[in-house]
Amino acid sequence: MVLPMNISHHAIRVLRLKQGDTLILFNGRGGEFSGSIEHIDKSNCTVRLSKFHEVERESPLTIHLVQAVCVNEKMDWIIQKSVELGVSHIQPVTANRSVVRLSEARAHKRRLHWQQIAIAACEQCGRNHVPELLPLQSISEWFSQQLTNKPKNTKCKLAYRFMLSASANKRLTEYPSPAREDSITLLIGPEGGFTDEEEKAAFSIGFMPVRLGPRILRTESAGLVAIAAAQTLWGDY
Known part of the structure; x- marks a missing residue:
């Protein structure tokens, strides 16, 4: 999957991630995905997702x-x-x-x-x-x-x-x-x-x-x- 432009910019320019680096993604609806960077160009970052994790960190209150x-x-x-x-x-x-x-x-x-x-x-x-x-x-x-x-x-x-x-x-x-x-x-x-x-x-x-x-x-x-x-x-x- 290709990351949205703002997230790609953060990954490439701020975090300085490289091809092959692992990362965690979430869609805001619970759980998270582990993956690795498959390709990087000037403005886009493509990630290969590997596994979904049903982890939750919400307060019970x-x-x-x-x-x-x-x-x-x-x-x-x-x-x-x-x-x-x-x-x-x-x-x-x-x-x-x-x-x-x-x-x-x-x-x-x-x-x-x-x-x-x-x-x-x-x-x-x-x-x-x-x-x-x-x-x-x-x-x-x-x-x-x-x-x-x-x-x-x-x-x-x-x-x-x-x-x-x-x-x-x-x-x-x-x-x-x-x-x-x-x-x-x-x-x-x-x-x-x-x-x-x-x-x-x-x-x-x-x-x-x-x-x-x-x-x-x-x-x-x-x-x-x-x-x-x-x-x-x-x-x-």
């Missing part, structure tokens, strides 16, 4: 991250590291206090960009399922959707819905472990936090405020810390 968008570099960081930490779905949202505002065209381009970051993060950490990265929505639209629809492309129930809040009284450690077939949703606000109205809307659909400690975390840190804490308590760490 399904985590949905609902993240208010922030400036480009920070959002890229959130996407990359949340994938490495094992998040299952990423829903970017805009809130009333969001600094970043994207037109429909720019939002589409950013989603494509974030999807490539997610794929690259999977390549780096060895995941062979690419997390679902959903289209950007306003937080009000997303709240309305939750009232009528179940989360897309997932068979699990929502055991916990947590909204990170510096004023919350309870911590994750105070909640019992969710069942393995359940999942959790983590809601992370923008740089200026959610408005009172947005918090009330979150509470109305079942979100519970939690805090991660005595210090206030930035939006680019909060979700990652929450994912790591949830994985430590209930997931695969």
Whole structure:
């Protein structure tokens, strides 16, 4: 098989692979293939696949991250590291206090960009399922959707819905472990936090405020810390 152009470029120009070198490929739907490089030219790389391996590295805990968008570099960081930490779905949202505002065209381009970051993060950490990265929505639209629809492309129930809040009284450690077939949703606000109205809307659909400690975390840190804490308590760490 001929590798896609961007992957061929990475294999040839970045990894400096040569004819006969072995490598592992995945298609994002689980499992992976071992193979070897059969031919290389200036821009293409042909691979001969040898065996399929039913290896899985997904966490037993399904985590949905609902993240208010922030400036480009920070959002890229959130996407990359949340994938490495094992998040299952990423829903970017805009809130009333969001600094970043994207037109429909720019939002589409950013989603494509974030999807490539997610794929690259999977390549780096060895995941062979690419997390679902959903289209950007306003937080009000997303709240309305939750009232009528179940989360897309997932068979699990929502055991916990947590909204990170510096004023919350309870911590994750105070909640019992969710069942393995359940999942959790983590809601992370923008740089200026959610408005009172947005918090009330979150509470109305079942979100519970939690805090991660005595210090206030930035939006680019909060979700990652929450994912790591949830994985430590209930997931695969």
